[in-house]
Amino acid sequence: MQAGGVPNQATSPGQLTSHLEAPKKAQPQFIMRTFSTATRAALGALVLSAHPLLRAESQDDIQALRAQIQQLDQQLRILERKQEIRDEEAAAAAKAAPRIAITDKSFAFASGDGADSVRIGGLIQLDSRLFFNDGGGVLNNTFVLRRARPIVDGTFEKIYSFQFVSELGGTGSPSILDANFGVKLNDALQFKFGKFKTPIGLEWLQSDSWTFFDERSIATDLVPNRDLGLQVSGKFDGGVVTYAAGVFNGVPDSTNTSNADFDNDKDVFGRIYLQPFKNDPTAVLQGLAFGVGAGLGRQKGALAVTSGYKTDGQQTFYKYRSTVVADGQVWRVSPQAEYRRGPFGAIGEYVVSTVNVRPAAGKPKAQLENKAWELSAGYVLTGEDSSYAGVVPDHSFSWQNGTWGAWEVAVRYADLKIDPKAFPTFADPTINADEARSIGLGLNWYLSKTVRTTFDFYDTRFSNLVPLSSTQILRQDEKAFITRFQLSF
Amino acid sequence: MARAAPTLHTQRTLSLIMKIFAYRLFIASILASLVSLAVPAHAQKTIELLNVSYDPTRELYQDYNAAFARYWKAKTGDDVVIKQSHGGSGKQARSVIDGLPADVVTLALAADVDALASVGKLLPADWQKRLPESSAPYTSTIVLLVRKGNPKGIRDWDDLVRPGVSVITPNPKTSGGARWNYLAAWGYALKKYSGDEAKARDFIGALYRNVPVLDSGARGSTTTFIKHGIGDVLISWENEAFLALKEPGGDQFAIVVPSLSILAEPTVAWVDKVVARKGTAAAAKAYLEYLYSDEGQDIAGKNFYRPRSAVAAGKYAAQFPQVKLITIDEVFGGWTKAQKTHFADGGIFDQIYLPH
Numbered sequence: 001m002q003a004g005g006v007p008n009q010a011t012s013p014g015q016l017t018s019h020l021e022a023p024k025k026a027q028p029q030f031i032m033r034t035f036s037t038a039t040r041a042a043l044g045a046l047v048l049s050a051h052p053l054l055r056a057e058s059q060d061d062i063q064a065l066r067a068q069i070q071q072l073d074q075q076l077r078i079l080e081r082k083q084e085i086r087d088e089e090a091a092a093a094a095k096a097a098p099r100i101a102i103t104d105k106s107f108a109f110a111s112g113d114g115a116d117s118v119r120i121g122g123l124i125q126l127d128s129r130l131f132f133n134d135g136g137g138v139l140n141n142t143f144v145l146r147r148a149r150p151i152v153d154g155t156f157e158k159i160y161s162f163q164f165v166s167e168l169g170g171t172g173s174p175s176i177l178d179a180n181f182g183v184k185l186n187d188a189l190q191f192k193f194g195k196f197k198t199p200i201g202l203e204w205l206q207s208d209s210w211t212f213f214d215e216r217s218i219a220t221d222l223v224p225n226r227d228l229g230l231q232v233s234g235k236f237d238g239g240v241v242t243y244a245a246g247v248f249n250g251v252p253d254s255t256n257t258s259n260a261d262f263d264n265d266k267d268v269f270g271r272i273y274l275q276p277f278k279n280d281p282t283a284v285l286q287g288l289a290f291g292v293g294a295g296l297g298r299q300k301g302a303l304a305v306t307s308g309y310k311t312d313g314q315q316t317f318y319k320y321r322s323t324v325v326a327d328g329q330v331w332r333v334s335p336q337a338e339y340r341r342g343p344f345g346a347i348g349e350y351v352v353s354t355v356n357v358r359p360a361a362g363k364p365k366a367q368l369e370n371k372a373w374e375l376s377a378g379y380v381l382t383g384e385d386s387s388y389a390g391v392v393p394d395h396s397f398s399w400q401n402g403t404w405g406a407w408e409v410a411v412r413y414a415d416l417k418i419d420p421k422a423f424p425t426f427a428d429p430t431i432n433a434d435e436a437r438s439i440g441l442g443l444n445w446y447l448s449k450t451v452r453t454t455f456d457f458y459d460t461r462f463s464n465l466v467p468l469s470s471t472q473i474l475r476q477d478e479k480a481f482i483t484r485f486q487l488s489f
Numbered sequence: 490m491a492r493a494a495p496t497l498h499t500q501r502t503l504s505l506i507m508k509i510f511a512y513r514l515f516i517a518s519i520l521a522s523l524v525s526l527a528v529p530a531h532a533q534k535t536i537e538l539l540n541v542s543y544d545p546t547r548e549l550y551q552d553y554n555a556a557f558a559r560y561w562k563a564k565t566g567d568d569v570v571i572k573q574s575h576g577g578s579g580k581q582a583r584s585v586i587d588g589l590p591a592d593v594v595t596l597a598l599a600a601d602v603d604a605l606a607s608v609g610k611l612l613p614a615d616w617q618k619r620l621p622e623s624s625a626p627y628t629s630t631i632v633l634l635v636r637k638g639n640p641k642g643i644r645d646w647d648d649l650v651r652p653g654v655s656v657i658t659p660n661p662k663t664s665g666g667a668r669w670n671y672l673a674a675w676g677y678a679l680k681k682y683s684g685d686e687a688k689a690r691d692f693i694g695a696l697y698r699n700v701p702v703l704d705s706g707a708r709g710s711t712t713t714f715i716k717h718g719i720g721d722v723l724i725s726w727e728n729e730a731f732l733a734l735k736e737p738g739g740d741q742f743a744i745v746v747p748s749l750s751i752l753a754e755p756t757v758a759w760v761d762k763v764v765a766r767k768g769t770a771a772a773a774k775a776y777l778e779y780l781y782s783d784e785g786q787d788i789a790g791k792n793f794y795r796p797r798s799a800v801a802a803g804k805y806a807a808q809f810p811q812v813k814l815i816t817i818d819e820v821f822g823g824w825t826k827a828q829k830t831h832f833a834d835g836g837i838f839d840q841i842y843l844p845h
Contacts, residue, residue: 072653074701076717077717077718077719078701078702078719080717081702081713082702082716085702085704085705085709089705115588334689
């Protein structure tokens with residue numbers, strides 16, 4: 001803990017102290033000074049008024065009176081000084097005292113100097129999914145607790161950070177989503193260890209809370225999700241150049257690690273992202289960013305095969321045969337770009353995912369290359385800035401005050417193509433699509449920084465190599481209307 | 490006999506080993522390149538040191554830091570920026586133990602630096618041997634500062650226990666200077682009462698009954714006496730008293746040299762754990778060693794600290810009054826014993842002082 005008059009340095013991880021205010025101190029010193037000034041004035045007036053009465057008294061009495069006044073003056077000064085010391089000590093104690101803040105950003109606890117902090121947050125997403133023209137109930141209209149996550153993160157000694165997130169929602173069992181800690185030596189050099197998002201896809205790396213649409217595009221199906229490993233990252237020149245590189249266990253596309261590696265090999269990922277005009281507020285291209293993420297590795301076994309690619313409505317439209325095993329090199333590359341200017345924002349990325357697979361152990365293998373791309377754009381109708389980190393309304397929704405938060409419209413197009421070599425050896429053409437193309441239209445209502453409601457319509461068209469059987473959901477296009485109620489803090 | 494050609498299995502194994510090696514070398518080279526980009530290059534750098542000091546040394550280290558920065562730049566080509574923290578010596582020591590990242594401490598007494606070693610485990614127990622003169626590059630003593638004309642007729646320690654005399658001195662629980670003040674008065678009382686501890690205790694009790702305000706540090710007490718006009722006499726560091734006379738309005742005060750005072754030895758040390766973590770060991774050591782140089786000693790003398798070097802001591806001899814000095818070792822058995830007897834929780838000071 002710091003004390004002794006050395007000013008605190010600004011903190012980065014956790015940035016909690018900016019809204020943590022020391023308690024206001026009382027103003028007894030002003031009251032004391034006013035009182036003592038008035039008392040001195042009264043004493044002086046008393047002496048002056050008494051003077052005519054004392055003309056006949058001896059000089060000794062006058063001296064005694066002066067001594068008394070000096071004594072009273074000293075006592076007043078002592079009282080003032082003691083109060084001043086008490087105020088200084090109170091201010092120093094307040095500065096060193098732990099701080100607790102409950103805000104719309106989180107529940108935060110921090111040491112007086114801000115070096116240590118813990119933040120408790122959460123994410124709740126309740127979806128309503130309506131499917132149209134799905135042949136009468138093949139797809140269930142349903143409410144879904146899409147995500148329910150308690151989030152704990154924080155810092156120690158300013159340079160050590162940690163994050164722990166569990167997933168209690170979704171359709172799987174409760175699990176640990178993120179569990180990692182980091183060491184930040186400086187802006188350009190930070191290390192992270194544990195389970196966290198692999199540094200490749202632009203849309204994937206965005207927070208689950210603040211994407212344009214409530215579901216990421218089908219292009220993000222081709223990138224791995226969270227994995228176990230270690231990463232070095234940093235930024236230069238205030239974020240003009242951002243990089244990340246890491247070594248991970250390796251997971252298939254669209255998969256979270258199960259906390260154990262299924263083979264002996266590792267995957268390497270790297271991403272570099274440039275915002276060349278970031279520090280020039282006058283540049284029209286200040287909000288332009290672009291980069292590339294890539295991954296290279298070797299994977300082996302049945303667990304190294306993706307469980308499938310899903311539509312915006314979370315229906316699986318492509319899956320390998322159950323006997324398929326991975327055996328060989330895996331590589332992915334994703335050039336990506338983003339542009340934000342005022343209320344307008346757009347992101348786009350192209351993803352290639354290459355795997356080496358065998359139809360069954362011992363069978364000849366093939367290299368399959370699946371490709372996807374997406375382009376999304378949004379516009380904040382109420383004028384607030386579009387942001388990768390979410391729109392912050394100028395005025396939160398308030399029925400009493402007649403303010404309506406922020407409103408944003410969004411549009412997206414995405415396309416995912418399966419390598420034709422996958423069929424029929426590695427995937428059954430009668431139950432899988434070989435391509436999906438999706439259009440999304442969205443309306444987002446940001447009631448506050450922490451509450452968002454989204455209204456999204458998706459129309460996903462499938463192409464199939466052969467006609468599908470009547471029971472397959474992919475027999476017709478997916479038309480889904482998904483509403484999400486979200487609390488994120 | 491010709492060696493058999495490697496089998497296909499062996500060839501594949503060797504190939505796999507080579508691929509793994511190349512793969513890991515590739516990863517290592519990428520990471521090394523990124524690290525070298527992020528880690529600042531070695532040529533000309535700026536080193537930052539934090540000097541945690543006791544209360545009245547602001548002017549001393551303002552002058553000294555500028556001189557050291559020039560010296561270090563000339564010697565190494567690097568820039569050094571020294572940040573200062575000032576406060577009561579005991580309070581400062583506690584702050585460092587609690588985590589204030591001091592590269593060096595320049596505190597009022599060895600006991601406070603000892604606490605960094607024994608409680609904080611921040612430096613070795615034998616730290617005092619690492620620099621000359623038991624790590625005390627300059628000394629001082631305790632004098633009495635009175636108002637112009639000395640209206641209360643303060644001549645010696647006896648006058649501080651008279652009824653009606655208001656004495657200003659800081660809190661010995663937080664201030665190193667206050668502990669020197671206390672021990673100087675106690676030493677006088679012991680001499681006056683031929684070693685009678687009980688009478689010395691009564692003497693000190695009477696003195697502290699005349700103290701209306703206890704500041705946390707020596708500079709605070711100076712502020713109380715000079716700026717706020719409280720008290721008849723300030724028990725003060727010698728250097729602090731001389732500085733007060735130099736300031737505007739200093740002609741309103743006068744120094745009274747008591748018949749006996751104490752040799753005060755402020756000590757300095759680099760904080761091993763902090764400099765090891767920050768990589769500032771060389772600069773921190775050099776910073777303290779330069780205090781013993783001709784320039785460092787001259788700066789000390791100019792700021793009214795009694796230099797150790799014969800040259801500087803001779804140059805500034807005329808500005809320091811002659812005063813009989815006792816030492817902490819000869820009268821109190823050293824700082825460890827004095828701290829435990831007088832200033833630890835429940836010690837003599839706690840027993841005799843009642844806030845009023």
